[in-house]
Amino acid sequence: MKNTKLLMLTECAVMLALSIVLSFIKVWKMPMGGAVTLLSMLPIMLISVKYGLKGGLPCGLLYALFQLLMGVASGDVFVYCTTGAMVVICVLFDYLVPFTVLGCAAMFRKPAEKLRANNRKAADTLLLAGFVLVIVARFVCHYITGFSIWGQWAPEGQSKFIYSLLYNGQYMLPECIFTTVGAAVMLNIPVIRKQLGIRDR
8 A cells, every 4th residue: 555655656756757848848939928738738737647636636736837937937927907806816716726627637538438439430439539628627727817817918909808819829729739639649649548548458
């Protein structure tokens, strides 16, 4: 039992570190925050697949706290939050919630396991659906801060709601596609499936 817990902590630490490193590799960076990264969300999601919420959520929360720390260190985030409410919204919906929720990626793990005995492809698709849903949840979080805080930079005549949708969609849609494709590739590698505890028989 002790060795199992130590293994989980070690793997979570390694995957967390990997997510942090990958978050610095930006394929495309938006001018006012947000970027398409080199699959930075995927390691947290894979930990969720292997250990469920007990491993995924703490790992996601630590990743969220790191992103918040980087946001504070940059010095160009909270300066635009002119009220206490705006600071709370920014902390919650640009950092803590959207990155912590990545740890819930394996929400369909149990039903996928039941389905896998008869249809592996359908089971993997169901598992990937969980990945997509948490990325959509992250997008929704950024969308909220987009219209409530950053909407002040919307072009003249454009709704701040449309502005937030278009701005956040520009990087979150590619990020979603790249991450889902990356996850699909990973889930088709036998040694990785074995490491994740995915049993096909």
